[in-house]
Amino acid sequence: MQNEKISYQLITNAGNSKSYSMLAIEAAREKDFVKAKEYLNKAKDELKKAHSIQFELIQTEAQGIHMNMDVILVHAQDHLTMALMMKEQAEEFVNIYKELEELRTKGGVN
Template sequence: MENQEVVMGIIIHGGNARSQAMRAMAAAKNAKFAEAAQLIEEANEELNKAHRIQTDLIQAESRGDKTELSLLMVHAQDHLMNAMTVRDLALEVISLNDKINQLSGGN
């Protein structure tokens, strides 16, 4: 697989993960906690795919196969880290919404 295709995989899976985490927060805001949990699981699956690509690149470099450092690669890494942060924050937001829902007498 070409380096550019590999990098695009990180961007695509990272973007998908971020989108699912954002949707999970919206679901939790509407007290749809089962849906939020499913969306977080989907976000985790996308993050795992992106992380596997990243790990493959790191392992290849440790074997001496240098990866071209490009603006696209930097963007991909930024995209992945942003997606991970949004997922982590989504977990907190979902938890807080659940507590608020419970305290206000919701189901």
């Protein structure tokens, strides 16, 4: 794969993952924990695709085939990092909303 194609695929997968993470938080806020879990699973799937591309880059470099590091590829890696962080935060938000709902159901919080 050429740099530009790799970069844009990473950006696409990372962006999709981040969007699904945000949708998971919104679903949890609306107390739809089934949907939140579905969105988190989709976020994870998109991250797996991005990690596969990243692993391919690392393999290529390890084989002594050096790639040019251009601004777009660096930008793509930033997107991947942010998507990873967003997925982890979304998981925490979903858990917090779920715990709050459980407390409300038990009569502990209004």
